[in-house]
Amino acid sequence: MKIINNNKGLTLVEVLVSIAILGIIITPLASLFVSSVRNNTNAQDRLIANQVAQRYMEQLIGKDTLSANVSSKVDTDTGMTVTFNISKYGAYENSTGSLPSFDATINAPDRTNGDTINIENTGVFINEILLTNTSTDPIDIGIICNVANNMTLNVSNNTTRRVNIYKVYSSSETNKVTVNTTNGQVYIYENIYDSSISDGNKNMVFKIKITVSNKRGTLAELVTFKTIK
Missing domain, CATH: 3.30.1300 (Pantoate--beta-alanine Ligase; Chain: A,domain 2)
Known part of the structure; x- marks a missing residue:
């Protein structure tokens, strides 16, 4: 080998x-x-x-x-x-004694429990208030919540615009207003208070x-x- x-x-x-x-x-x-x-x-x-x-x-x-x-x-x-x-x-802080400038204001005691606030395409009718602003800007609505008893309001937005609901309370307010959305873009803010409120954080x-x-x-x-x- x-x-x-x-x-x-x-x-x-x-x-x-x-x-x-x-x-x-x-x-x-x-x-x-x-x-x-x-x-x-x-x-x-x-x-x-x-x-x-x-x-x-x-x-x-x-x-x-x-x-x-x-x-x-x-x-x-x-x-x-x-x-x-x-x-x-979303807060309005007001120290001038007057409410912010809303497109419409709802006085809750003038409504009945379960009422529906309708916002229509052909003009905006809210508690017999006609909004003449026809732009595409959001609609600002203030609800004065000085009610004797707790109550519920419904909001139906039949427009293409955004609706801002601002619930305004005072320092003596103990009852609540509940706002339900039934249709459309509705944004609810509970943190509005006027100059008479004693607790700046109430409902904030x-x-x-x-x-x-x-x-x-x-x-x-x-x-x-x-x-x-």
Whole structure:
């Protein structure tokens, strides 16, 4: 038997080609690994940030009073920055002794419980009030809620325009007017008060926005609304 003894090794060219092929294979795999680690870290940070935002939101919702303000703090457990943005939602604040300028005003005691306020395409008739404004702007309607007993009013919007219903209470008001939407775009705001009101937060709706961030940017954002009774 003839034994072949070949001690020939790899040439420099073969080594370089092997390294090049190995580099081509490893580079995308390394990028994929780094990206996967980064995504997992970001996902974990977002999960923790949502938990932090939920915790502070629950604290604010549980309060009996709120005030409009913007503030921030560093959460001691996570080191994340928590920003609070609390604003009065859709509020008319009036200190002049007169109500805001509405397109129409409804005096709730003049209505009967269960009445329907119809807003028609051919002019807007509300309690025998004709609105002559025919633009596409929203229709602002104020309801004076000084009723002797709790009552319900219905609003049917048969137009293509948005209707804003503002419920106006005074400091002596104890009974509520409930407004139901039966048709169309109708948005109801309960946070209107006149200059005689003693408690500035009575029936006030607050928009609460909590943002949680770290050095890489915003991780979580929660928004809710709370009515102060």
